[in-house]
Structure formats: structure tokens, C-alpha cells
Amino acid sequence: MKCKDKAAIVTGAASGIGARAAVRLAMEGARVFLVDVNAEGLRETAEEIRSFGGEAIAWPCDVSDEAAVKAAAAQALAAFSRIDILVNVAGVQITKLLADTTKADYDKMMNVNLGGTFLMMREVLPQMKAQRSGAIVNCASELAFVGYEELAVYTATKGAMVSLSRSAALEAIPYGVRVNCVCPGATDTPIFWEGETDPEKRQKLLEQVRVEKPIGRLITTDEVANGILFLASEEASGVVGACLVIDGGFTAQ
DSSP states (O other): OTTTTOEEEEESTTSHHHHHHHHHHHHTTOEEEEEESOHHHHHHHHHHHHHTTOOEEEEEOOTTOHHHHHHHHHHHHHHHSSOOEEEEOOOOOOOOOGGGOOHHHHHHHIIIIIIHHHHHHHHHHHHHHHHTOEEEEEEOOGGGSSOOTTOHHHHHHHHHHHHHHHHHHHHHGGGTEEEEEEEEOSBSSHHHHTTOOOHHHHHHHHHHHHHHOTTOSOBOHHHHHHHHHHHHSGGGTTOOSOEEEESTTGGGO
């Protein structure tokens, strides 16, 4: 088992990439502390983990709230006595032209995507440094590297996450702590669908993916979880400050 006896925190664990990453870490032996604002989704992820004998704690938390993040990190440490893995997936996407984006939209994306990643790292890094080991995996995006219409602020948060991760990696590695990013392409998650339920509109979105993406389809949450699991494990012991792009060839064009 790649993560046997490891203790992990996963944010955004109620659905999508975060939920799948949490389940995969648990399948590989990790005890998992699940963080998200969606309490019901957390409960479902925790139940899935417990169904195969894994250990999971569900902790509702808004990662943009400094006090809430402090409390969550403290609770995880109290429960597990150490933190070996931190996976920052929690994020929001608001699709609007820049001219239509409100300051409230901007603040929400910045505070959750970048701010939540920063706050969680700030709380966990000192513990990892003290134990002289650990792995942090931040979930950025293919859109950290390219522009995309109607997603100016979202792409800005993801580009900043990459820069944050690289600089933090240099700070952390002398203590045996590795910081890296996964950068998924369009993935079959609630964020991609943005609540769209109309079959015809969903089909149009899939057709757009087939045109834009060399792979011709959405990336799966398992494919992204594979990358997260690799970066969190000792198999990636020499990987520091890297961006693992899982985008089906989109940024290779």
C-alpha cells in the first residue's frame, strides 16, 4: 500500500476530484481527514471510505475562513497525531466575461481557490517541517498556463496556485517536505457541468470538449486521483515544485 499508516487532509472532499482522491488515498492505507463546506457530500465520501474498512473523519469547513482552517488543521492533528499528506482541491469557478465579473465573484474565487490553499498550507507546513517529512499536492488547472474566455479570474487563481506551490516547494524541501501541483484539464466533475442538467446543453459541452481536447473526451476523476496519489507517495520522492499536467494534450497544442 502506497500510503499505509499515513495521515492525510483532503479539501474539496465532498465531490469530484477531492472525493475521488480521498477514496484512493484511503484505499492505499491512509487515514483521511475530509474537508468541505458540503456536509452531506462529506458524509457520503466518509461512508464510502468506511465501507471498505478505511478510516475517515468528515469536518465541514470553509477553507476561505482563517479561523475555520485553523480549527480543522488542529482537529486533524489531534485525531491523527501527525499530518503526512495535504491535498488542496477545494475550489470554485464562476464563468463570466471579465467586464461582467463582480468584486464579490473575484473575492470568492480568490479566497477559496488561492486563499484556501494558502491557509491550509500555512497551518500544515510547520507540522510537516517539525516531523521532517510530508507531501503537499495542490490542484491547479491546465488553465494556469493558457487563457480562456469567460474565465479570466479563475485562470488567475490557478496560475497563482502554481507560483505559490513552486515557491513553497523551495521553502519546504530542506525539511524533507515536498510540494507539487496537479493541473487537470476539463474533468467530469460538478464544477465542469456547473449545474447544467439539460441533455442537449450537456451534449453541446461534450462536443466542445471533443473539438478542443486532443484526447477527445473529459478527463476522469480517477485519472486525476492517480496523479495526486503518485505525488503524495514515496514513488515521487524526487519530485519537487513540479506541475503534473493531466489534460489530454490540451496545453501541448
